[in-house]
Amino acid sequence: MPQIIIHVDMDAFYASVEMRDDPALRGKPLIIGSLPSERGVVATCSYEARTFGVHSGMNIKDAYRLCPQGIYRHPNFDKYKAVSAQLHAIWDSYATASQAIALDEAYLDVTEQAGDWDGARRIAQLIKQRTRDELQLTCSVGLAYSKTAAKTASEEKKPNGYFEILSPEAFVELVSDRDVKVLYTVGGSTAEKLYSIGIHTVRDIRQRPEDVVRLLGKQGRWITQIASGIDERRVEPYRPEEAKTIGRELTFQKDVDNFDLLRDVLFLLALNVENRARRVGLRGRGVTLKLTYADMKSITRSCSPAACGSAAAIWREAVKLLDKVAERPVRLVGVSLYQLTDEEEQQLRLEDFDEEEKREQEAEQKRLFAALEERYHLDFEGHLQQLYHMETLHKTAEYMRRHH
Numbered sequence: 413m414p415q416i417i418i419h420v421d422m423d424a425f426y427a428s429v430e431m432r433d434d435p436a437l438r439g440k441p442l443i444i445g446s447l448p449s450e451r452g453v454v455a456t457c458s459y460e461a462r463t464f465g466v467h468s469g470m471n472i473k474d475a476y477r478l479c480p481q482g483i484y485r486h487p488n489f490d491k492y493k494a495v496s497a498q499l500h501a502i503w504d505s506y507a508t509a510s511q512a513i514a515l516d517e518a519y520l521d522v523t524e525q526a527g528d529w530d531g532a533r534r535i536a537q538l539i540k541q542r543t544r545d546e547l548q549l550t551c552s553v554g555l556a557y558s559k560t561a562a563k564t565a566s567e568e569k570k571p572n573g574y575f576e577i578l579s580p581e582a583f584v585e586l587v588s589d590r591d592v593k594v595l596y597t598v599g600g601s602t603a604e605k606l607y608s609i610g611i612h613t614v615r616d617i618r619q620r621p622e623d624v625v626r627l628l629g630k631q632g633r634w635i636t637q638i639a640s641g642i643d644e645r646r647v648e649p650y651r652p653e654e655a656k657t658i659g660r661e662l663t664f665q666k667d668v669d670n671f672d673l674l675r676d677v678l679f680l681l682a683l684n685v686e687n688r689a690r691r692v693g694l695r696g697r698g699v700t701l702k703l704t705y706a707d708m709k710s711i712t713r714s715c716s717p718a719a720c721g722s723a724a725a726i727w728r729e730a731v732k733l734l735d736k737v738a739e740r741p742v743r744l745v746g747v748s749l750y751q752l753t754d755e756e757e758q759q760l761r762l763e764d765f766d767e768e769e770k771r772e773q774e775a776e777q778k779r780l781f782a783a784l785e786e787r788y789h790l791d792f793e794g795h796l797q798q799l800y801h802m803e804t805l806h807k808t809a810e811y812m813r814r815h816h
């Protein structure tokens with residue numbers, strides 16, 4: 413029995429909510445994010461604004477240059493969160509497992525409820541209809557046999573779209589002649605690398621899989637699979653608002669008595685925590701360090717820095733905590749974020765819009781990576797996604813332990 417997966421994604425979510433609640437905004441180029449007088453970026457914008465070339469993630473000054481007549485508003489996350497809860501309640505009622513990806517986006521495993529593709533089509537239409545009738549908002553729905561295909565399908569007919577991709581063959585046929593970036597695991601820098609060896613389309617990936625793997629390592633292997641329509645990941649039940657903490661821990665195969673090594677491993681854990689928090693749009697104010705010593709005695713130490721979400725910031729706080737505990741052999745180390753409150757989320761999201769700060773964090777992260785690469789003769793380039801998998805994280809930490 414293949415999986416039947418629905419990916420549902422709201423159309424221009426923040427902007428649509430504002431337009432729904434204020435008729436004066438309807439039909440206008442509405443840009444939600446920073447104001448043109450501030451430093452920052454576009455969070456989202458109405459389809460009317462998109463016709464001017466404005467898009468999310470764009471510097472707000474560039475947006476203003478393209479669309480000076482636009483209406484610029486700060487986001488109201490409290491409101492979007494409340495609407496999001498209503499949306500997810502509708503969607504979840506049709507799924508055995510629901511994985512919230514963002515406030516306005518989720519994967520639903522409808523295999524059981526649907527029974528077959530026809531049943532799934534009915535569910536897709538019901539989701540669209542109820543979202544419109546009960547919340548006066550439109551969404552785009554993709555129906556498919558895998559997560560990648562479902563996400564691709566929901567993008568296909570945006571806004572207010574519906575599309576289905578029912579087999580790997582159909583997926584391959586749809587995307588073969590498109591730019592490699594259609595595979596949503598291929599970002600800008602990965603695409604540039606692929607172009608540099610003459611690989612431009614998904615077909616090129618399929619024809620030269622060895623070259624892709626040679627160029628991109630494990631990430632390349634994943635990309636060649638996706639390019640062939642293979643993606644067996646399950647929908648993992650996840651509700652971000654239920655998460656009190658987001659953390660990662662790992663147990664060493666041999667006890668570690670070198671705290672410099674622990675500091676380095678903590679950075680990998682911090683990266684994982686950052687990634688998981690980012691995926692669900694949450695940030696924390698508190699950082700907790702957990703250690704289990706060789707004698708099985710566990711301790712936790714916490715601190716409440718200013719709002720903190722980047723790997724470098726989480727790592728810095730965790731290291732400060734580590735510096736204060738007894739240096740005895742350790743078998744387990746963990747780090748987590750807590751106090752994932754609305755207020756914090758809002759502050760941090762706004763902070764996220766600050767590009768300069770973002771650049772600084774990225775630079776610091778790069779420095780930390782470079783130090784690790786040099787110390788352990790590792791090459792993280794292109795392997796970052798893999799590090800987010802527990803197994804890879806564990807293997808890398810073990811490698812570091814043996815080569816310290």
Ligand SMILES: [Mg+2]
Pocket residue numbers: 421422423424425516517
């Ligand atoms: Mg959306």
